Amino acid sequence: MMTRPGHRPPSGETDGAVLFGRYAFPPNDLGYCGPDRAGELLERVGAGASGRALEEVARGFEGAWPYLELISECLGRAPLDPAVVEAYWLGGPELARCGGAAFAGSLETRFRPRLTRLEYERLAEAVARGATPHHSFHVFGVYPWVGLLRGGRVEEPLEVLDRCRIRWGRVADVEGDVALVETRRLAWDGRALSLGPPAAETARFRRDGHALARPFRRGDLVSLHWDWVCDRIGPTGLARLRTTTLAELRAVNACTYSAPATVLA
Numbered sequence: 001m002m003t004r005p006g007h008r009p010p011s012g013e014t015d016g017a018v019l020f021g022r023y024a025f026p027p028n029d030l031g032y033c034g035p036d037r038a039g040e041l042l043e044r045v046g047a048g049a050s051g052r053a054l055e056e057v058a059r060g061f062e063g064a065w066p067y068l069e070l071i072s073e074c075l076g077r078a079p080l081d082p083a084v085v086e087a088y089w090l091g092g093p094e095l096a097r098c099g100g101a102a103f104a105g106s107l108e109t110r111f112r113p114r115l116t117r118l119e120y121e122r123l124a125e126a127v128a129r130g131a132t133p134h135h136s137f138h139v140f141g142v143y144p145w146v147g148l149l150r151g152g153r154v155e156e157p158l159e160v161l162d163r164c165r166i167r168w169g170r171v172a173d174v175e176g177d178v179a180l181v182e183t184r185r186l187a188w189d190g191r192a193l194s195l196g197p198p199a200a201e202t203a204r205f206r207r208d209g210h211a212l213a214r215p216f217r218r219g220d221l222v223s224l225h226w227d228w229v230c231d232r233i234g235p236t237g238l239a240r241l242r243t244t245t246l247a248e249l250r251a252v253n254a255c256t257y258s259a260p261a262t263v264l265a
Contacts, residue, residue, distance in 0.1 A: 016080035017054040021045035022212045023089045023166060024061055026226035035060035046210030055080060064088065067133040070106045074098035088135055089166055090223070090237055091244025095132035103127050111142065122255045131251035134244050139164045140252040149188055162186040167224040168233065168241050171216055177206040179229050181222060192253040205229035
């Protein structure tokens with residue numbers, strides 16, 4: 001019988017800083033974003049230890065934190081409230097309240113001084129077409145990789161876009177600190193991004209005894225970021241993540257990117 005890996009708090013654990021850390025650790029560990037405290041982040045998330053130290057680490061993610069602040073204002077909650085954090089990483093119907101004028105104003109403040117007029121107008125067009133402050137919008141809309149795809153470079157940009165977005169899948173097997181997960185990779189047809197057919201990939205869920213995800217087993221639904229399993233999500237989490245991801249893809253695909261944007265954070 002497959003055993004549940006890792007040592008996590010009960011499934012009802014709702015600490016927002018810990019939830020944020022589950023998804024923030026993988027790119028932080030690679031040196032892509034956040035403060036240079038990946039080891040501490042993994043240890044605290046693995047132990048379910050929140051507090052001021054973990055909140056301080058979360059505030060150091062300059063790309064994600066403004067989105068959390070925007071969502072928190074829309075929902076009337078603190079930036080690290082679990083509902084805010086879940087909306088940013090997984091999505092959900094609450095994000096519809098955070099789009100439109102509020103989102104456009106936030107993007108103008110953050111990015112208009114750092115983008116060309118055309119690049120900023122493309123972001124504004126995506127918002128007009130329904131984009132929301134979800135992590136996948138930042139990946140698809142702000143990062144330069146979609147522009148590179150349209151410019152003819154495919155393999156590296158597509159790989160980065162797929163790894164950087166929050167993905168979902170079903171656990172096929174667990175061996176040691178690695179899980180085999182059936183998931184859907186991004187596909188590019190020369191004009192638009194979409195989800196390809198299911199395929200198996202391996203993802204780490206634990207290192208040095210510290211696990212990001214709550215315990216899971218074969219057959220469970222999980223979320224992934226870069227090369228890590230971040231959490232066990234269940235049918236509701238799957239619906240939130242899949243619906244929001246597809247909505248962000250539609251919004252960004254509707255915009256014409258003939259050149260890459262230059263903002264990376």
